Amino acid sequence: MTSVQDLNDLVVPIRDDLTSGAAEIALRAITVFQTMLAGSESLSPDEVRQRLIDTARALTEAQPAMAPLFHLGNSVLQATSQAKTVAEIHEHCNQALSAFEKRLCQSAAVIADLVYDLIPPGELIFAYSFSSTVVSCLLNARSRGKFFRVVSSEARPSMEGRKLASTLASGNIEVMHTFDTAIGLVLPNCRAAFMGCDCVARPGVVNKVGSWLLAVACRELGIPLYALSGTEKFVVDERLFEFERHERPGEEVWSEAPSGVRVLNRQFELVPFSLMAGLVTDEGILQEKDIEKFVSKLDVHEALKLENAGFA
């Protein structure tokens, strides 16, 4: 039987994954729910439901900036809240997991079609950090015959920009790679810039730290910057700021910092809509004014409401 200890073991790799995008991690979190569900036949319906609540909270807590983890848990809890038997809970949970996976894949396909038209043929474009959505869109455009070259940067301290560069190069896209501060040297030659996104609400888009600097530089140079995001990343405003709780150990940045030097290691930041050309979603290319109608209809299960979740 799967225990609390097992849940922790399943969640740790997700918490410590600093190089994968939010959509990719959400797909892996589906497996965590499946594992926690397996072997729960001997429990009472309320015990199974509690297990799902614990799983949803643990996943949301593991990566507080990544909205798809919250929505995945929220869908599961809402789908199973009225189920009467353990078998019914299993059925509804599996349906919710399948529906969520299907939604992620479908939204990626719609976004890829929109991005295809945004890539200027034959030109250099910039791609920041690592986003499975950005990668799949660029590989899709290349495989459909569009030629372009990509500039990427490291994305210190986790260096997931190298993962982006390697993945694009293996898909037959020519990549120029440099360190993050050299963005100012390469960006003037780019005609468009793309980044992923972890979370969207009225105040803007939360993404890997460095996105704000990129956005300010793009606006200064007149280069359109697009954030790519399925609507499964939309949240109510209060949840948006959950990313501020995500702080990693300073030792990951500088393991031997001398005394008197405090090392800050925060990995997400907010980019306001005013600095971007648009948010490319499965509902089209959205601007700030379009966000309201998506976030106002979000229903949150009681167990995941911020005031009930035990998050300080």
Add this chain to the structure above:
Amino acid sequence: MTSVQDLNDLVVPIRDDLTSGAAEIALRAITVFQTMLAGSESLSPDEVRQRLIDTARALTEAQPAMAPLFHLGNSVLQATSQAKTVAEIHEHCNQALSAFEKRLCQSAAVIADLVYDLIPPGELIFAYSFSSTVVSCLLNARSRGKFFRVVSSEARPSMEGRKLASTLASGNIEVMHTFDTAIGLVLPNCRAAFMGCDCVARPGVVNKVGSWLLAVACRELGIPLYALSGTEKFVVDERLFEFERHERPGEEVWSEAPSGVRVLNRQFELVPFSLMAGLVTDEGILQEKDIEKFVSKLDVHEALKLENAGFA
């Protein structure tokens, strides 16, 4: 007797020093001239002069972005051009070296006085990369009793920002340190920003890559950014762009980049005056309009003129 091989041995450490500022490296270059001069008594005056020309060219070539190396060589060549005997060349060369060292130290002292008044008491300030001028100004202000805290960032790929942080901390200044892309998270809390400078001409200031991003971010946030620079860093416009010839091996950024990924490693960039609050020099705090009168009177020895120097 010192040979061509020896010159190369003396210059290599200067060429490969990616963590020291221009003023600091110029002080070390004085020793290179002294070493090349020692043991040259048996040569003819023209042979000694040629040796000084070779030394000046090699040093300028080693760090093409660092104007003080050029000016040091230029002073030596101009001071010795009319000397008739080897003894006279030695005398004039040593006088030029002493005068240059004295000028560097005096300009650092004047700049430190100006910076003292620019540091808002009790506030957080940002300091970028490593500049001996910035370090000595901040340590001087602290030792004179002004309290403030400093935020610094790594300055990938050479990480000389760590050297800055360590040096300031050892001088009893509280430092908060983070990676370069996190500038956007810490800068909003800063009240002023300071950086060094390698070279100044009419188009702007050349400094370590990342300075342009910092400058754009500072302007966006309304934070005054000051570049600190002795007037020994002023050059004619054509020499300013010599920094573009400074390219380091991509392996220093990513040693195992896959095929299909080209790694760019350029370390300097231009920041226009429009993005800065001022250039703090030994002649006061200057703006763009003030630069003209300093650069128009610069005399360049024939051997160091770009069209004669064999630089292509």
